[in-house]
Amino acid sequence: MNKVNVVWFRQDLRLSDHKALYYALKDAEQSGAEVMGLFHIHPSLNDSFTVRHDYFFRTLEDLVNQAAEQQFPIHFISGEVEEAFQHLLDQDFTVQSVFYNKDEVGFGRERDQSVTKWLEAQDIPVESFVDAHIHGAEGVHKKDGGYYKVFTPYYRMWSSLDKPAVYSIDKKKLSELGTDFTDQFQKGEKAFRDLLSNCTKEWNHIGERSAIQRLAHFLHNKVHHYEENRDFPAKNATSMISPYLKNGVLSPRTVYHKAMEVIEENGGESKGLETYISEIAWRDFYNMIHYIYPNSKHEEVSEQYQGIDWNQDEDYFEKWKEGETGYPIVDAAMKQLNTIGWMHNRLRMVVASFLTKDYLVDWRKGERYFEERLIDYDASSNIGGWQWAASTGTDAVPYFRVFNPTRQSERFDPEGEFIKSYLPQLKDVPKKYIHEPSKMSAEEQEQYNCKIGEDYPEPSVDHKTMRKRAIEVFEKQKDS
Template identity: 90%
Template sequence: MQKVNIVWFRQDLRLSDHKALYYALKDAEQSRAKVLGLFHIHPSLNESFTVRHDYFFRTLEDLINHAAEYDFPIHFITGEVEEAFQHLLDQDFAIRSVFYNKDEVGFGRERDQKVNKWLEAQGIDVESFVDAHIHGAEEVHKKDGGYYKVFTPYYRMWSSLEKPAVFRVDKQKLSELGADYTDQFKRGEKAFRDLLSKCTKEWNHIGERSAVGRLAHFLHHKVHHYEENRDFPSKNATSMISPYLKNGVLSPRTVYHKAMEIKEDNGESKGLETYISEIAWRDFYNMIYYIYPNSKDEEVSDQYQGIDWNQDEEYFEKWKQGQTGYPIVDAAMRQLNTIGWMHNRLRMVVASFLTKDYLMDWRKGERYFEECLIDYDASSNIGGWQWAASTGTDAVPYFRVFNPTRQSERFDPEGTFIRSYLPELKDVPKKYIHEPSKMSDEEQNQYNCKIGEDYPEPSVDHKTMRKRAIEVFEQRKDS
């Protein structure tokens, strides 16, 4: 029987700088095996079908088309773990090893442990790798072996460590060593096609080639001004590669080394250093979720567990739909609902608003982001929400409450971003764009925006809610 190395693709939908694929090809060449590309459709991950699923499966389709150029088909299995992987054992090839890039946290970690146990019980060798991050959850630690809970000292240690090189996958080897048993995987193929049929959105920039182009454009034209411009949502100053990193279309190693090339060619800059630190933040939050595996459901800081959060669903709906009466919050939420992505500064603003101005449970916001973000990364999202709610590690102090109006004035001073997502405010002048409720009745008529009809009154008073939020946290702190 033909010996086969299986490469199990998951959230690493690319052919370049792919650690598991690199080692599977290397081993196959030495052992005269073939390499079979595999994707497992897990029913638990597709019980609902959100915009995130739409983007992911279109990205997977792009990988399939790209791999087909090298005569390297992706095979599909479907069902619960044991049922799905049993299908591999029923084929007329012998599995030498299963290679995959592991998940260190959440559902993926539990699934990996289950699959490893099952495969090993069948006598199948498993090779797994840290690939989604520069440094894995156990790699950056204090000299005494303890973990960092504050980013700044973590980043100093992270920066001092030698970085893994790019794994250069020889595409020609894909053509030579790729295995094609797709005729025996028709049930899995149908499951994939059924999921594709649910995709309704048109994505203009998807897949590995788009990712490489977008990264290059950012590094050559924007990165040196990143520090000064990144907080202004109307400036289009960020890299916009987070969906590519999340779905593994782009390797963080590639991003890091491309950034280092720019540094070597053009010298250091504050923008470049800040951008590199953002790569480290991904690693940091991955480590935090690894250390605190329950952090999706409970506060990392135990003194803030059990807060009596506001349960008013009407407020939650206002927040979700962008109807709070605070323009920067509403524009941000409508951006999320429209394109499945939100500017990072605005993620902090809307999270602070939900948890401090509305005093609503951060978990509700975290789960709404999970539904809506095409770049939803559990570790970073949980970390960000717990940061904003002042319940996480290295979080914003509870007494530092974002003022949504001040954030709006600072980071969208002309109201350009606000007007792009709130057409009802398009005629409102700069003087009132951050607080349209201050317009007189005459001005509301003049600028075609009746407060309470075209655009809502502020749903809460920020000063009042800021004071109440601080009191809530102080009570927990002192209890």
């Protein structure tokens, strides 16, 4: 019987710089085994089908097509873990080892531990690797062995550590060692096709080739102005690679080393490149925090803020979700999220602050809505960002520093370009009123084709009043 090294793909949908694939091929060369690509369709992860699932399965489809070009087909198993992996072991080949890039947090961590334990009980060796981050959750620590809870000292240590090299995949060897047992996995193939049939959106720039092109365009055309432009959503100044990183279409090692190449080409660091690299470190930092605080999706990291009396008003939450708060920058940001499944990072902070401070709605509700809607939803970064904005997390914004949505709008969308791109009812409103259209007189509303209360809502809350109330709520909780 054929000996086979199985590479279990998950959120690492690429054939380049793929650590598990690299080591599976290396082992196969030495042992005379073949290499097989595998994807497990887990029912618990597909109970619902949101825009995030749509994007993920279209990305997976791109990997399937790329792999087929290399004579390295992806095989599918489906169902509960033991049932699905038993089907793998029941075929007419011998599974020599299973290789995968591990999840260090959340559901993925629990699944990995469960599958590994089960496979090893069947005498199947398992090799797992840190691949989704430059440095894993245990990779950066203080000299005394403790963990950092503040980003700045974490980043200093992160920057001082040697970075892992890119794992170069020999595509010729991949084709030579790849094996095809797809006839034996028809049930899994059908499950995959059924999921694809639920996909309704047309996505541009899907997959690994698009990711490499987009990264190159950013690094050679935008990165040097990244520091000064990145907070302005109308400028299209960010790399837009977060969906690729989330789904593993791009390796963070590749991103890091490509950025370092640009630094060398330009004879030294620029502020833009330095800031961009720090964003890669933020991903690692929040992954570590989630690892240390495994319950952080459900409870505040800061114990003193556990049990805050959040506002339970569903009407406020609905206004926020639909982009009908009466604050243009908040509403335009939520329309962006609901339209394209992505939101500019500055705006993520603005809308999170608005929900938790201006509406005093529980941050968990916002975090879960982002989980539904974001195609780049990364649990660790998202939880970290929400707890930062809610002032309940590690290294969070102090509770008494509350974002003023109007000031944020004036500062980061001064001409109202972004606002107008998602709120067409405000397209004729001049700069003077674009950040606070409710200040227009009745005559001006007529003149600029925007009647407040009809075409665009009145502000649903008064920011000054709610800022004061939010501070009172946090101070009461702090003193209790």
